[in-house]
Amino acid sequence: MPTPSYQVTCTKKALIAPGVYELHFSRPEGMTFKAGQFVLFDVPLAEDPADIQTRAYSIASSPSEKDLLFCVKLKAAGRASLWIEILLQQGSTIRMQGPFGLFLLKDSDPAHVCVATGAGVAPFRSQIKWRLEDMKDTRPMILLFGVRNPEDFFWLEDFEFLANTHENFVFYPVLTGTEESWKGLRGRVQQHLPRILAAHPEAGIYICGAPEMVKDVKETCLNDFEIPKIRLHAEGYI
Numbered sequence: 001m002p003t004p005s006y007q008v009t010c011t012k013k014a015l016i017a018p019g020v021y022e023l024h025f026s027r028p029e030g031m032t033f034k035a036g037q038f039v040l041f042d043v044p045l046a047e048d049p050a051d052i053q054t055r056a057y058s059i060a061s062s063p064s065e066k067d068l069l070f071c072v073k074l075k076a077a078g079r080a081s082l083w084i085e086i087l088l089q090q091g092s093t094i095r096m097q098g099p100f101g102l103f104l105l106k107d108s109d110p111a112h113v114c115v116a117t118g119a120g121v122a123p124f125r126s127q128i129k130w131r132l133e134d135m136k137d138t139r140p141m142i143l144l145f146g147v148r149n150p151e152d153f154f155w156l157e158d159f160e161f162l163a164n165t166h167e168n169f170v171f172y173p174v175l176t177g178t179e180e181s182w183k184g185l186r187g188r189v190q191q192h193l194p195r196i197l198a199a200h201p202e203a204g205i206y207i208c209g210a211p212e213m214v215k216d217v218k219e220t221c222l223n224d225f226e227i228p229k230i231r232l233h234a235e236g237y238i
């Protein structure tokens with residue numbers, strides 16, 4: 001069966017952190033997806049709209065939310081980055097295909113440990129919200145969300161709300177930078193895994209973000225913490 005394609009309308013565009021846009025699109029009638037999946041947008045070249053290439057973006061809204069939500073970290077001179085920053089406006093329409101992907105939290109895991117940096121938190125927003133609010137999942141769920149500076153965080157209120165209303169969900173924002181006033185966890189996200197894994201030794205580990213970070217965290221898990229490959233799941237934002 002061919003992958004469904006839809007014409008969607010941008011209903012909101014907002015800068016939510018330096019270089020990070022939150023995008024809302026109308027959800028097409030009948031479109032279904034699983035939490036953690038992504039879509040492909042047809043992205044035109046700014047200087048030649050007939051020149052189209054696709055770019056992948058994880059759906060950050062949960063399958064029960066009305067609109068489709070995304071977050072995009074701009075890349076210098078990137079095709080989609082320029083399109084989002086300059087051309088995309090509320091009311092713009094674009095072709096989208098999907099959903100695609102198998103980056104889904106497994107029902108067979110006794111606990112879920114999610115590790116994200118930057119925009120890599122997108123599929124986890126969808127997955128965690130869906131599991132807690134819709135599936136009423138009571139298994140332990142942990143999110144480590146790393147950025148460089150405090151102003152690079154976004155959606156903190158969403159994750160803090162979920163953590164305050166569900167005792168099985170623990171949220172750790174982690175800072176790699178040196179901001180002195182920061183009271184939370186510091187360092188690279190993987191530094192905090194041993195303590196979490198000591199409490200949840202059989203957890204599935206899910207990693208999402210820039211490809212270098214994903215590779216790094218995976219290697220640390222495999223080589224230093226000797227976690228079996230079968231428990232590691234990753235989505236690199238190539």
Ligand SMILES: Cc1cc2nc3c(=O)[nH]c(=O)nc-3n(C[C@H](O)[C@H](O)[C@H](O)COP(=O)(O)OP(=O)(O)OC[C@H]3O[C@@H](n4cnc5c(N)ncnc54)[C@H](O)[C@@H]3O)c2cc1C
Nearest residue numbers: 056057058072073075076077078079080081119122237238
């Ligand atoms: C499954 C999946 C899900 C994803 N989900 C998200 C998400 O939710 N949020 C998100 O922010 N990203 C996500 N990504 C990444 C996203 O698809 C894009 O790769 C990213 O937004 C950059 O796209 P772009 O068109 O702006 O940059 P591109 O045009 O692809 O360029 C990327 C970088 O390479 C440089 N470059 C391009 N061409 C050249 C060249 N010829 N020589 C030298 N440098 C060059 C550009 O300047 C730019 O800095 C996801 C990726 C995958 C695979």
